[in-house]
Amino acid sequence: MEYFLIIISAIFVNNVMLAQFLGTCPFLGVSNKISTATGMAGAVVFVITLATLVTYLINKYLLVAFGLEFLQTIAFILVIAALVQMVEIVLKKISPSLYQALGIYLPLITTNCAVLGVALSVVTKEFTFGGGAAHALNLGESVVYAFATAVGYGMALILFAGLREHLERNSVPEAFKGVPIALVTCGILAMAFMGFSGLV
Amino acid sequence: MGNNRLKILTKGFFKENPIFVLLLGMCPTLATTTSAVNGLSMGLATLFVLVLSNIVISAIAPAVPDKVHIPAYIVVIATFVTILQFAMQAYTPEMYKTLGLFIPLIVVNCIVLGRAEAFASKNGILDSALDGLGIGLGFTLSLTVLGMVREILGSGSVFGWKFLPGDGMLVFIMAPGAFIALGYLMVLFNKIAKKD
Numbered sequence: 001m002e003y004f005l006i007i008i009s010a011i012f013v014n015n016v017m018l019a020q021f022l023g024t025c026p027f028l029g030v031s032n033k034i035s036t037a038t039g040m041a042g043a044v045v046f047v048i049t050l051a052t053l054v055t056y057l058i059n060k061y062l063l064v065a066f067g068l069e070f071l072q073t074i075a076f077i078l079v080i081a082a083l084v085q086m087v088e089i090v091l092k093k094i095s096p097s098l099y100q101a102l103g104i105y106l107p108l109i110t111t112n113c114a115v116l117g118v119a120l121s122v123v124t125k126e127f128t129f130g131g132g133a134a135h136a137l138n139l140g141e142s143v144v145y146a147f148a149t150a151v152g153y154g155m156a157l158i159l160f161a162g163l164r165e166h167l168e169r170n171s172v173p174e175a176f177k178g179v180p181i182a183l184v185t186c187g188i189l190a191m192a193f194m195g196f197s198g199l200v
Numbered sequence: 201m202g203n204n205r206l207k208i209l210t211k212g213f214f215k216e217n218p219i220f221v222l223l224l225g226m227c228p229t230l231a232t233t234t235s236a237v238n239g240l241s242m243g244l245a246t247l248f249v250l251v252l253s254n255i256v257i258s259a260i261a262p263a264v265p266d267k268v269h270i271p272a273y274i275v276v277i278a279t280f281v282t283i284l285q286f287a288m289q290a291y292t293p294e295m296y297k298t299l300g301l302f303i304p305l306i307v308v309n310c311i312v313l314g315r316a317e318a319f320a321s322k323n324g325i326l327d328s329a330l331d332g333l334g335i336g337l338g339f340t341l342s343l344t345v346l347g348m349v350r351e352i353l354g355s356g357s358v359f360g361w362k363f364l365p366g367d368g369m370l371v372f373i374m375a376p377g378a379f380i381a382l383g384y385l386m387v388l389f390n391k392i393a394k395k396d
Contacts, residue, residue: 019375024226025310073285073304074278081271113227113308120304175394179223180386187379194376 023114041154212338239347243340
């Protein structure tokens with residue numbers, strides 16, 4: 001039940017992109033076409049889940065154990081950058097087809113602030129789900145939370161790409177073309193997602 | 201030469217405005233501009249990191265091997281972000297709480313790494329400092345303006361000074377208002393930029 005609440009809350013109620021504004025740059029960058037958005041969404045789910053698992057363990061058994069919490073920011077970004085590189089190399093070797101699909105998006109992910117944002121917030125923030133007491137997440141909850149958050153990001157990305165494909169074919173005033181109209185559309189999408197608040 | 205330096209300093213306000221022209225650093229832009237003061241603080245925090253990391257990176261760039269230059273730059277940036285975190289926790293704990301996650305996330309703000317890569321690694325220390333200052337001020341100004349617009353519409357006040365009774369249009373303080381306000385400001389910016 002707890003895991004179910006985490007998933008619903010992370011995907012719909014506190015959508016990482018539409019309610020917390022993490023990962024906006026790639027969101028606006030790759031949401032032109034549904035196919036690229038799907039590729040990016042897959043890569044993000046993969047990397048966020050893995051990065052959160054690794055940084056959670058490093059935080060618990062290395063940083064906290066030796067009283068080095070102040071190094072969190074530096075340590076996490078280095079771990080994420082190294083991890084992304086490693087994932088790229090491993091994928092290239094063991095699954096060339098998956099690498100073909102995700103490959104070009106992987107380097108972009110290091111600077112996607114959703115990755116660092118989720119990794120940092122699971123170890124620093126306290127969460128409440130479904131009226132329970134606020135508590136820090138354990139390993140299982142952290143990974144589920146990270147996975148669900150990434151799925152929420154991917155869903156928002158694909159939905160938005162669908163909207164933008166339609167926008168392309170409509171006539172839009174000159175000054176609105178491109179990013180401005182995308183931002184206003186995104187605002188309306190965020191408004192729709194506000195309807196989920198209070199669900200969990 | 202002096203004229204050239206002035207250009208480096210002022211390009212961030214309009215010609216290479218990081219938000220409205222380069223579209224960089226969107227996450228803190230949208231998330232922290234719930235009021236003019238918050239926008240201003242976030243802008244100044246980024247300015248601090250941008251200037252110092254530009255100075256250090258321009259100084260070390262000739263000695264850094266090409267293959268590891270990105271990780272090296274990220275470590276420099278992360279160091280200054282950590283210093284900033286400590287300073288803010290000590291002197292402005294309230295603001296540190298309000299801005300929350302977005303202070304450590306300055307590390308992955310594309311503006312900072314972007315300037316390091318595009319400018320500081322190829323130019324002298326003084327020019328890099330000016331570039332950081334210029335782009336940082338442009339970013340701060342844009343955040344403050346966006347924060348002001350959202351605060352006026354959302355809570356009927358400017359910099360905390362309330363001039364309208366009641367709540368205002370709350371949606372502008374919340375997530376959807378951020379996207380819509382930034383979208384319309386960008387339209388305005390495009391209109392003005394076209395006239396030149």
